[in-house]
């Protein structure tokens with residue numbers, strides 16, 4: 001193994017830069033040539049890559065987004081697209097690739113591994129929707145971003161005694177809504193893992209009203225529906241005129257927290273060390289504060305572990 005490359009793919013996540021830095025710096029430390037591929041798999045197909053050195057990643061550990069840019073590539077999903085990408089890697093004599101991204105990006109890495117390129121996946125997504133690992137890079141920062149918004153919305157919703165629905169990203173995973181909801185003291189949390197019953201929420205709002213409490217924060221994970229549908233239901237079924245806030249892309253930006261920077265740094269170094277040990281088709285994860293690696297294919301079929309106890313806290317603490 002002499003030459004490796006690194007790319008970021010799918011939705012960007014705070015901490016991706018810290019991971020790129022760790023991959024590049026550890027490659028330099030271990031005397032490997034390292035390339036940065038721009039725009040994920042799209043850039044790999046187009047041959048958009050550059051050699052990097054220690055100073056290419058100076059001053060980025062604290063920055064959100066990704067200096068390598070990211071994209072979603074339909075072409076890479078096709079065998080034709082992937083063989084173009086393979087050709088580019090071969091032309092540059094690159095035999096190891098670190099893919100920083102989510103589940104979709106890992107499926108791509110799995111395909112490349114089958115084509116003879118040694119691939120290692122680093123989990124980078126705000127969704128925390130990779131079942132094999134407790135945390136993904138970017139999730140902690142996104143929780144704090146959502147929490148900051150919830151805290152501000154709480155001020156105004158309590159002053160005006162309004163119910164507020166806050167719609168949060170996460171695809172089919174409710175973790176972002178759950179963690180930020182518990183930390184923000186939300187009265188209701190609606191997530192796909194625990195299909196919320198609208199009647200239960202309405203009953204809770206009515207109970208609150210009877211006690212003179214008029215404000216009510218509802219955290220809604222995007223995987224459980226959209227805020228305006230829920231707003232309509234609340235109006236029709238409970239005569240509650242809720243305000244809505246869809247947080248959107250603000251959740252993907254911002255400076256990474258210390259947790260995400262440290263996680264990214266550890267994972268970046270581990271990825272290069274795995275390549276040096278000729279490993280392929282592996283992903284890196286963290287459990288009980290300890291880093292591990294496992295087969296990509298197995299990781300993608302890992303069963304979802306959902307923190308039901310955390311969910312239950314809302315029932316006990318917020319009414």
Ligand SMILES: Nc1ncnc2c1ncn2[C@@H]1O[C@H](COP(=O)(O)OP(=O)(O)O)[C@@H](O)[C@H]1O
Nearest residue numbers: 010011072073076077101102103104105107108
């Ligand atoms: N089954 C697949 N085979 C090959 N490439 C894939 C596959 N699924 C996704 N990809 C590639 O990975 C990219 C990122 O995946 P996506 O699901 O959008 O984001 P994420 O990796 O953050 O989950 C896709 O645009 C596509 O190029």
Ligand SMILES: O=P(O)(O)OC[C@H]1O[C@](O)(COP(=O)(O)O)[C@@H](O)[C@@H]1O
Nearest residue numbers: 010011102125126127169170171252
């Ligand atoms: O950038 P797009 O295409 O609008 O996608 C939005 C999606 O990307 C995310 O922000 C991140 O998802 P991925 O990590 O799977 O890319 C999701 O929470 C959201 O549903």
Ligand SMILES: [Mg+2]
Nearest residue numbers: 102103104125
């Ligand atoms: Mg994903």
